[in-house]
Amino acid sequence: MKPNILQLNPILVPAINDQLNTLYTMHRLFEQEDKPAYLKQHGGVIRGVITGGHTGISNDMITALPALKVIAVNGVGTDAVDLTFAKARGIPVTATFGALTEDVADLAIGLILSACRQICAGHQFVTSGNWQRNPNPGALPLSRRFSGKRVGIVGMGKVGRAIAQRAAAFDCPVAYTDLRQINEVPHRFVPDLLQLARDSDILVLAAAADKAQGIINAAVLDALGKDGYLINIARGKLVVESDLVEALQRGAIAGAGLDVFVDEPNVPAVLFNHDRVVLQAHRASATVESRTAMGEMVLASLAAGLAGQRPEGSLTT
Secondary structure, eight states, rough: OEEEEESOOOOOHHHHHHHHHHHSEEEGGGGOOHHHHHHHGGGGGGGEEOTTTOOOOOOHHTTTOOTTEEOOOOOOOOOBBBBHHHHHHOOOOEEOOTTTHHHHHHHHHHHHHHHTTHHHHHHHHHHHHHHHOOOOHHHHHHOOOOOOOOOOOOOHHHHHHHHHHHHHTOOEEEEEEEEEETTOOEEEEOOOOOHHHHHHSEEOOOOOTTTOOOOOOOOHHHHHHOOOOEOOOOGGGGGGHHHHHHHHHTSSSSEEEEETTTTTTTTTTGTTTTTEEEEOOOOTTTSSHHHHHHHHHHHHHHHHHHSOOOTTTOOOO
């Protein structure tokens, strides 16, 4: 008999779903209308859980799954899982660390270029017909160069280092802040976030920082300055969103590129029509390559956990 797996979020790669269906009896909770009733009916046989970084799994749900052997997070965020609670029960919790590094870093650079060079505004200028109506070269304001700008990175983990590598190719001086100086990183360490903002033309948030929030506030944005750009591909909650909106409205910073928000999918509407603000729907890892690699890591975690082994990268066992 195939093991029973509870899936809390969809996986968008058909090949991964095919493998899941072949190997396991899948219980896709996200497809059920009466989720509590479904869980009550099937919870006793569930041996593995697949969830997303934002969905996680509640302690009550873990308790309702007495046969649970492994929790595989299809993402890098684990703040929606009580790791201490899972550890006390000997349940491995894994995430897909490393699978999405390159694509997240790529999007960070894409957001920088889009915000500085006003690529989205330029696209809309053409597609709306405004260029034909007003072919004057001054119809669009001048944009800003990215090459050579001082880039400050908040969080020098795998993603931060990949962003630094890409920024260096644009001849950008790179500095960073983190919980500590990282000896193997060749870039300048700035222990104070405010000072890093003062020293940066572009401030990029790349910190996992599951337990941090509100570190980018009005003071940091003022330190970044009227010619500075904020890029966030990390966590929406790292930014005091009201402070960011106010900073943009009063011209305290030049612009922003944002892939994550405090209350997704609810994005402050005042950000929609700002020429130097570029918005994405939390899609930094949304490529075929990343999502396939993530799915393969989920499969590997399930196989190891159900076999009584410690899955690679388990955070709790």
